[in-house]
Amino acid sequence: MTEAAPSLATLLRARSIALVGATERSSWARSAYENLRRMDYAGRIVPVNASGAAFFDLPSVPSCGAIEGEIDVALLMVPSKAIPGVIGELAGIRAKNAILLSSGFAETGEEGVALQRDIVESARRAGMRLLGPNCLGFVNFTDGVAAWTTAVRDVPRGSIAIVSQSGATASYICRYAAQQQVGLSAMVSTGNEGDLGVADALDHFAADPATKVIILFIEAVRDAAALRRAALSASRNGKPVVVLKVGSSEATAKVAQAHTGSIVGDDRVFSAACRALGMIRVRSVEEAVATAALLDSLGPLGEGGLAAMAISGGICEVVADAAETHGVELCAFSDATRAALASHLPDFGTSHNPLDLTGAAVLKPDIFEGAARELVAEPSAALAAAIFDMPEEDAFGLKVIGHIGHGFAGARAPGVVMSIAPKPVSPEYRAQVREAGVTFLGCGLDVGLQAIRNAFAWSRRRVQDETAPKHRAPATERPATEPALLQNLARRGVSVVPGEVVTDSASAAAAARQAGGPVAMKIVSPQIAHKSDIGGVRLNVAGVEAAEAFDRIIADCAAARPDATLEGVVVSPMRERGVELFVGVTVDPQWGPTLALGLGGVWIELLKDTSLRLLPVSPADIVEMLGELKAARLLHGYRGSEAVDIARLADEIGRIADAALDMMPGLQTLEINPLSCRGGRIEALDALAEWSDPC
Numbered sequence: 001m002t003e004a005a006p007s008l009a010t011l012l013r014a015r016s017i018a019l020v021g022a023t024e025r026s027s028w029a030r031s032a033y034e035n036l037r038r039m040d041y042a043g044r045i046v047p048v049n050a051s052g053a054a055f056f057d058l059p060s061v062p063s064c065g066a067i068e069g070e071i072d073v074a075l076l077m078v079p080s081k082a083i084p085g086v087i088g089e090l091a092g093i094r095a096k097n098a099i100l101l102s103s104g105f106a107e108t109g110e111e112g113v114a115l116q117r118d119i120v121e122s123a124r125r126a127g128m129r130l131l132g133p134n135c136l137g138f139v140n141f142t143d144g145v146a147a148w149t150t151a152v153r154d155v156p157r158g159s160i161a162i163v164s165q166s167g168a169t170a171s172y173i174c175r176y177a178a179q180q181q182v183g184l185s186a187m188v189s190t191g192n193e194g195d196l197g198v199a200d201a202l203d204h205f206a207a208d209p210a211t212k213v214i215i216l217f218i219e220a221v222r223d224a225a226a227l228r229r230a231a232l233s234a235s236r237n238g239k240p241v242v243v244l245k246v247g248s249s250e251a252t253a254k255v256a257q258a259h260t261g262s263i264v265g266d267d268r269v270f271s272a273a274c275r276a277l278g279m280i281r282v283r284s285v286e287e288a289v290a291t292a293a294l295l296d297s298l299g300p301l302g303e304g305g306l307a308a309m310a311i312s313g314g315i316c317e318v319v320a321d322a323a324e325t326h327g328v329e330l331c332a333f334s335d336a337t338r339a340a341l342a343s344h345l346p347d348f349g350t351s352h353n354p355l356d357l358t359g360a361a362v363l364k365p366d367i368f369e370g371a372a373r374e375l376v377a378e379p380s381a382a383l384a385a386a387i388f389d390m391p392e393e394d395a396f397g398l399k400v401i402g403h404i405g406h407g408f409a410g411a412r413a414p415g416v417v418m419s420i421a422p423k424p425v426s427p428e429y430r431a432q433v434r435e436a437g438v439t440f441l442g443c444g445l446d447v448g449l450q451a452i453r454n455a456f457a458w459s460r461r462r463v464q465d466e467t468a469p470k471h472r473a474p475a476t477e478r479p480a481t482e483p484a485l486l487q488n489l490a491r492r493g494v495s496v497v498p499g500e501v502v503t504d505s506a507s508a509a510a511a512a513r514q515a516g517g518p519v520a521m522k523i524v525s526p527q528i529a530h531k532s533d534i535g536g537v538r539l540n541v542a543g544v545e546a547a548e549a550f551d552r553i554i555a556d557c558a559a560a561r562p563d564a565t566l567e568g569v570v571v572s573p574m575r576e577r578g579v580e581l582f583v584g585v586t587v588d589p590q591w592g593p594t595l596a597l598g599l600g601g602v603w604i605e606l607l608k609d610t611s612l613r614l615l616p617v618s619p620a621d622i623v624e625m626l627g628e629l630k631a632a633r634l635l636h637g638y639r640g641s642e643a644v645d646i647a648r649l650a651d652e653i654g655r656i657a658d659a660a661l662d663m664m665p666g667l668q669t670l671e672i673n674p675l676s677c678r679g680g681r682i683e684a685l686d687a688l689a690e691w692s693d694p695c
Contacts, residue, residue: 008129008200008201008203008204010072010073010097011072011073011096011097011129011131011138012138012140012143012145012186012188012204013140013143013145014043014072014073014097014145014147015043015044015070015072016043016044016045016046016069016070016071016072016073017036017041017043017044017045017046017071017072017073017074017075017145017147018046018047018048018067018071018073018074019032019033019045019046019047019048019055019077020048020064020074020075020076020077020078020086021048021049021076021077021078022047022048022055022060022077023049023053023055024055024056028077028101028149028150029047029055029077029149031149031151032075032077032137032146032147032148032149033055033056034151035139035146035148035152036146038153039139039144039145039146040144041144041145041146042144043072044069045058046058046060046061046067046071047061048060048061048062048063048064048066048067049062050062050063063089064086064090064092064093064095065092065093067093070094070096071090071093071095071096072095072096072097073095073096073097073098073099073147074086074090074095074097074098074099075098075099075101075137075147075149076098076099076100076101076102077101077102077149078102080102080103080104080105080133083100083102083119083133084115084118084119084122087119087122087123087126087128088122090126090128091122091123091125091126091128094126094127095128096127096128096129097128097129097130097131098123098128098129098130098131099131099132099135099137099138100119100130100131100133100134100135100191100194101133101134101135101136101137101149102132102133102134103133103134104133104134105119105134105192105194106133106192106194107134107192116133116194117194119133119194120194120195123195124195129195130194130195130196131188131189131190131191132189132190132192132194133191133192133194134191134192135167135189135190135191135192136148136149136150136167136170136171136189136191137167138186138187138188138189139152139155139174139187140185140186141158141183141185141186141187142157142185142186142210150167152171152174152187153178154178155174155177155178155183155184156178156181156183156184156427156430157183157185158182158183158184158185158296159183159185159210159211159212159213159296160177160182160183160184160185160211160212160215160292160293161184161185161186161187161188161201161205161208161213161214161215162174162177162184162186162187162214162215162217163187163188163190163198163202163205163216163217164189164190164198164216164217165189165190165191165193165198165217165218165219166217166219167189169217169285170187170188170217172285173187173215173217173244173285173288174187176285176286176289177289177293179425180290180293180424180425180441180442180443181425181426181427181429181430181442182292182296183296185205185208185210185211186205186208186210197222197223197226198216198218198222199223199226199227199229199230200230202214202216202227202230202231202233202234202241203226203229203230205234205239206230206233206234206237206239207233207237211239212239212295212296213239213240213241213242213292213296214234214239214240214241214242214292215243215244215288215289215292216241216242216243216245216279217244217245217288218243218244218245218246219245219246220247221270221590224273224590224591228591231277231278231279232277232278234278235277235278235462238299238300238462240278240280240292240295240458241278241279241280242280242282242288242291242292242454243274243279243280243281244281244282244283244284244285244287244288245267245270245281247266247267247270266588266590268610268612269588269590269591269594269612269614270591271612272591272594272612272613272614273591273614275461275613275614276613278458278461278462280454280457280458282450282454286422286443286447287447287450287451287454289443290441290447290450290451291450291451291454291455293441293451294416294439294441294451294452294454294455295455295458297416298383298439298455300458300459301382301383301413301414301455301456301459302382302413302459303460304379304380304381304382304383305328305329305330305331305380305382306323306328306329306330306331306381306382306383306384306385306452306456307330307331307333307353307355307375307376307378307381307383307384307385307413308323308330308353308354308355308375308384308385308386308387309354309356309357309371309372309375309384309385310354310356310357310387310388310420311356311357311358311359311361311362311387311388312356313356315387315420315445316352316354316355316356316387317354318445319354319445319449320354322445322446322449326446326449326453327453328449328452328453328456329456330353330354331353331378331380331381331382332353333351333352333353333380334379337351337374337375337377337378338351340374340377341355341371343370344367344370344371344374345357345360345367345371346358346360354387355375357371361400362396365396365399365400365403366403368386368388368400368403368404368407369403369404369406369407371407372384372386372403372406372407372408372415373406373407373408373411375413375415376407376408376411376412376413376414376415377411377412377413378413379412381413382413382456382459383413383414383415383452383455383456384408384411384413384415384416385415385416385417385418385448385452386404386416386417386418387419387445388400388401388404388417388418388419388420389419389420389421398432401417401432401433401436401438402436404436404438405433405436405437405438408437408438409437414439415438416438416441416448416452417433417438417439417440417441418440418441418443418444418445419440419443419444419445419448420444420445421444421445422442422443422444422447423442423444424442425440425442478666478689479689480526481524481526481567482522482524482570482686482687483501483524483570485687485688485689486499486684486687488659489656489659489684489687492655492658492662493658493659494652494659494684495652495655495682495683495684496684497572497573497575497676497683497684498572499570499571499572500514500570500571500572501524501567501568501569501570501571502550502568502571503567503568503569504550505546505547505548505550505551506547508546508547508549508550508569508571509547509550511571512541512542512543512571513543513546515571515572516573517573518540518541518542518573518574519543519546519571519572520537520538520539520540520541520571520572520574520685521537521538521539521541521546521549521550521553521569521570521571521572522536522537522538522553522569522570523537523553523554523557523569524566524567524568524569524570525561525564525565525566525567526564526567527561527563528557528561529688531557534556534557534561535552535553535556536553536556536557537553538553539574546571550569553569554566554569572685575676575678575683575685576678577678578641578644578676578677578678578679578681579599579631579634579644579676579677579678580599580600580673580676580677581597581598581599581600581649581672581674581675581677582596582597582598582599582671582672582673582675583595583596583597583653583656583657583671583673583675583684584596584597584669584670584671584672584673585615585656585657585660585667585669585670586668586669587664587668587669587692591614592614592615593614593615593661593664594612594613594614594615595613595614595615595617595625595653595657596610596611596612597610597622597625597629597653598611598629598631599629599631599634600673600674600675609629609630609631610629611626611628612625613625615657615660616657616658616661617654618654619647619650619651619654622649622650622653622654623646623647623650626646626649626650635649635677642678642679643679644677644678644679644682645679645682648680648682649677652675652682653675656670656672656675663689665692666691666692667689667690667691667692668690668691668692669688669689670687670688670689671687671688672684672686672687673686673688
């Protein structure tokens with residue numbers, strides 16, 4: 001639990017609320033009061049305004065200092081310049097929590113940052129916790145407590161919590177959930193997060209028995225360590241965390257001298273963090289709500305794919321195409337399932353997945369029931385989906401839903417009914433489908449399949465243990481040149497190409513003869529990282545040409561970089577071309593060491609075909625990463641080339657990742673480009689490291 005967890009309980013379950021700045025002219029104050037009345041709030045409400053005038057039917061007091069009795073939450077609806085004084089008054093009456101609606105703080109610049117810092121420090125000295133500034137407050141639907149300053153209407157109570165840095169976005173998510181009749185347990189807006197933040201709220205809901213799923217909307221991660229702890233707490237408690245985060249555009253990517261930083265980018269590292277911490281990243285409000293609703297209703301899914309059915313062959317084709325687009329596996333029906341389905345279908349029907357029930361189901365609705373029963377019994381199915389859309393007032397449709405519910409009941413795998421197109425869901429219809437025992441998604445096929453994909457992925461990757469790297473001793477050496485770095489990696493178990501550093505042309509010729517074939521020659525200098533740009537690399541050099549190549553390399557590099565120390569030239573045997581991979585480890589300032597894999601050489605920058613994970617990783621993680629690459633087919637013997645030993649490759653990449661962790665703290669970037677792969681021979685041919693300032 002985080003430090004804030006005890007205070008969050010007194011905030012969200014407040015028994016006394018002060019509405020500071022409560023005048024009937026204020027839309028904020030009116031909405032806050034109407035929300036409390038609509039929820040039948042049973043606690044004490046104390047309006048506060050400078051005139052002491054009554055607020056609707058409630059007597060008010062002229063200042064917070066005049067409040068008698070305990071105050072759990074003070075909702076401050078006053079200008080930012082008045083906040084310091086109000087906080088002082090609240091400290092004097094020992095208020096437990098305050099919510100700051102006003103903007104004009106850290107989001108406005110240095111002066112606002114200082115004002116926000118002073119307010120937070122004053123509150124902490126008084127033992128008071130703050131939500132905001134620049135937030136709309138919270139709603140606890142479970143316990144009927146609200147301190148929210150816009151209208152909240154017609155939201156069914158349920159077990160999904162919304163936590164958002166943006167109050168307006170929280171409202172949009174809430175409204176869409178209400179439109180779909182998806183029940184909520186709570187909604188919290190954290191705003192600038194001067195004190196309490198997303199991680200604190202997530203930590204609270206991770207332990208809240210009334211909440212089963214949490215939706216997060218994040219604009220910026222302000223405390224990655226706290227978010228990591230809270231996400232792992234939710235995962236250990238079996239609660240899915242669905243994350244909608246903005247900032248995925250190219251403009252948010254980092255730029256670094258090494259390739260890895262620009263390839264990875266902040267947003268891609270966040271996606272890797274979500275995967276490592278068991279969080280589900282989504283790209284829209286609709287996807288967030290549908291994913292949360294599906295997991296709220298069904299919980300974790302078993303192994304297998306999706307079995308789908310519809311009353312239209314055309315829709316079955318749409319489902320098949322969309323499933324492929326969104327990465328949803330359609331399971332293959334067993335012979336027993338196909339035979340059983342044939343007994344329910346007319347003679348012209350075929351038992352494919354997705355299953356076309358044909359128009360016969362219109363005349364004989366019990367076909368829905370029989371087919372549903374066979375789909376959820378299919379051994380390779382983790383989930384069955386009935387694609388069925390209908391008008392709100394339709395006796396036939398309700399009869400079909402009843403048949404589907406009977407077919408899905410008590411089966412090995414769960415079932416869901418999805419609308420074909422997005423549609424609002426009325427409370428009456430939701431009650432009817434629940435009475436039939438059916439989980440219904442009214443979000444349409446496209447979003448529904450995204451939700452199914454997310455549910456499958458979360459179910460298969462539930463995090464059990466902390467994945468952050470353990471503390472390691474500081475690196476005692478920092479190799480300054482590529483040969484020294486390769487030797488360092490070799491001592492740590494990484495396979496590297498052999499090389500000899502020579503300091504004159506005669507030695508270069510001798511080393512080339514010793515190699516027994518063509519060689520690669522590269523400048524050795526602590527100051528030159530990118531060698532080929534200045535003539536510091538010669539490839540496929542024959543033995544007799546090595547002396548001349550040495551002289552040319554030294555001359556070209558001396559001319560291009562007169563400031564550089566030239567320690568010599570490394571001579572290595574050329575390797576037959578195979579598949580060349582890029583393996584990079586970079587240290588993200590928020591999430592720590594991150595592994596990136598991709599096609600090597602110049603292709604890494606051109607194609608940007610990479611897979612990312614936070615470290616540490618297992619061999620299974622690495623195999624999964626390799627499979628995610630668009631270039632993965634090259635590893636399996638594309639067009640007659642030799643297939644790469646994937647197990648051997650995963651082991652070698654794991655050794656590189658472990659070596660990078662062993663060099664931390666201190667190492668900022670480690671790149672192997674390329675890692676040469678030919679059959680079972682895996683070797684690092686080039687290496688580059690960047691180090692942080694030792695101070």
